[in-house]
Amino acid sequence: MVPIETPYLDRIRTPDDLRTLKESELRAVADELRAETINAVSVTGGHLGPGLGVVELTVALHYVFNTPEDRLIWDVGHQAYPHKILTGRRDRIRTLRRDGGLSGFTKRSESEYDPFGAGHSSTSISAGLGMAVARDMDGKQHNVVCVIGDGSMSAGMAYEAMNNAGAMDSRLIVILNDNDMSIARPVGAMSAHLARLVSGDAFQSFRAGVKSVVSQLPRVFYDQAKAMEELARNVLVGGNLFQDFGFSYIGPIDGHNFEHLVPVLRNVRDARIGPILVHVVTQKGKGYAPAELADDRLHGVSAFNVVTGAQDTGASNLPEYNRVFGECLVREGRRDPRIVAVTAAMPAGTGVNLFQKEFPDRTFDVGIAEQHAVTFSAGLAAEGFKPFCAIYSTFLQRAYDQVMHDVVLQRLPVRFAVDRAGLVGADGPTHSGSFDIAYLGCLPGMVLMAPADEAELARMVATAAAFDEGPIAFRYPRGQGIGAEIPEEPEPVAIGRGRVVRQGSRVAVLSLGTRLAEALKAADQLAAHGISATVADARFAKPLDTALVDSLANSHDVLITVEEGSVGGFGSFVLHHLAQGGFPGHGLKVRCLTLPDVFLPHGNADRLYAAAGLDSAGIVRAALDALHLSPLAEPALRDTV
Helix, strand or coil: CCCCCCCHHHHCCCHHHHCCCCHHHHHHHHHHHHHHHHHHHHHHCEECHHHHHCHHHHHHHHHHCCCCCCEEEECCCCCCHHHHHHHHHHHHHHHCCCCCCCCCCECCCCCCCCCCCECCCCCHHHHHHHHHHHHHHHCCCCCEEEEEECCHHHCHHHHHHHHHHHHHCCCCEEEEEECCCCCCCCCCHHHHHHHHHHHCHHHHHHHHHHHHHHCCCCHHHHHHHHHHHHHHHHHHHCCCHHHHCCCEEEEEEECCCHHHHHHHHHHHHHCCCCCEEEEEECCCCCCCHHHHHCCCCCCEECCECCCCCCECCCCCCCCEHHHHHHHHHHHHHHHCCCEEEEECCCHHHHCHHHHHHHCHHHEEECCCCHHHHHHHHHHHHHCCCEEEEEEEHHHHHHHHHHHHHHHHCCCCCCEEEEECEECCHHHCCCCCECCHHHHHHCCCCCEEECCCCHHHHHHHHHHHHHCCCCCEEEECCCCECCCCCCCCCCCCCCCCCCEEEECCCCEEEEEECCCHHHHHHHHHHHHHCCCCEEEEECCEEECCCHHHHHHHHHHCCEEEEEECCCCCCHHHHHHHHHHHHCCCCCCCEEEEECCCCCCCCCCCHHHHHHHCCCCHHHHHHHHHHHCCCCCCCCHHHCCCC
16 A cells, blocks of 8 residues: 655644755645645635745745744735744634734744734835844844845835945845846746856855955055956846845846755855845746736735635625725816826725726826825925825824925825724734824824715815815725715815714714714614713814814713724814813713724724724713713613703
8 A cells, every 4th residue: 555645734833844854845845835825815815915926935945044043034924824834823824814813914922933023014124134233243143034025125115224234244135026027037047047156155255255355455446346346247147226235136036946946045045245135036826826817916815715716705785995985086086187196006905096097197106105105295286286195094104204294394285095094904903094093183284084984985085185275184994884875976074073963962972983883873772771872973183173072062971082093093182172171060071982002903893893992882881981870770871861
């Protein structure tokens, strides 16, 4: 009887097990790893294409380098699912992005194999350089390897780090994962041969020897010799920007070919020079036909059928907020030819792709470069155009100085469409839009809106389009609306004016954003206890509708503010106003319901909001607590007002 061979993945608990295999066995490991990744993501959803593109690279890196002693840093981290499977987390891989499960990104607290957490792009080289310098100061010898995608190289931070690394001459290895052929030359046997040659001891020793000799010559001769060395190298393998930053450039090499990958990685591992950049060309979505055929290579997916690739989108006719924004922006663009759209590598995520389809010449995707996106928008506004700068809340944090210095200080009418406001569920704290109310609301002259539903979002897009007096922002969440009817011709709302949605007498709930639906449910539940509740929609965090706040404060026993944001936001603005004007004399009790002062984990957004006390039950609890009433005491809750 022929013995049944145990699958390789069943024998690999950690990379130590992987390193016991023969190099000839790595192909089989990669095939199993790719299949396991596809199967796992078909259950959990998440980022599929990026991980499939780096399967061979992941295997090769863990095979060649002594992780976790050698530090392996994945930029962004959404391509790290295969890495997680190989580093002791295979038994939990089907908990990805779920309550209590594995993070969809690298996370220091999750594994010693994740030396640096990442959910935003372009941080790996900076972090890696810091680790390399710390290693040198400690007198240690381990390697530091950063894997960064070509898309992440569009952010200025990556070049700042490379400039610093080149000047310091630290021993650092950067793997440029080029999966879009955007900067790649043809890849083949000759290219791989040259990469091995240039990364090998012979070439590097020769280079170091020549450098040592010419460094003793007078400066004029040294400069000439250095120029000749660069010229010779350029003839051999082609010069590029990375060499100008002081990196030894190797590549491009085929990122799916172990015969190319392993020798080059061994060479750079053993080289005592630095920094080194290895240019690896990969195919996003590699090895899974539905991904290879998709325009986005199935970058992000919901649960799907492995055989067909069909995704479980969840049957619903409710519109997505980003689509509502995109459609409304198209409508405004048809009216006004000076309206333009700017996004930082997220046209589909923000809804800008709809505007782009109709107005390609008025749409600007600047890449992963949020700082540039904001100041670019400021320049457009300075010349009389009407830019809508659409950036996720959590990514806009990266451009805060530009928002303040280049837009707000100059009172330029940039319209900020702040997507992914509030909790985002499975993507977790790196992507949750928790802080924009606080960080935008403190800026002088900023107008900050938050729609309660998709109809209100349509009105706020119209408001932003009509507003030319300075910067204005509106924040909207991820996911679907509630089915509110969107007017065919949305009218702008009055700046700084909220609205009373339901009139009551004893408890006032003042909501900012899409918690309004939960506030209305809470009012129904309080009414069942005999407590009359007013529900108001603030619409604006800034300028605050102080007349509405005063009216609610003066005519109710309890005022509760509700927002999908952190401490220091809308509730703080309301309290500041009340403190400035003096609280009403009748003993008003105020409760501010915000996201808690912690980073909430990834998981189901509705459950996280409930845990934060921002659902209807949480609002009811806050009201009863302020009234010193027990939620269990039915007759005692009868409202006598």
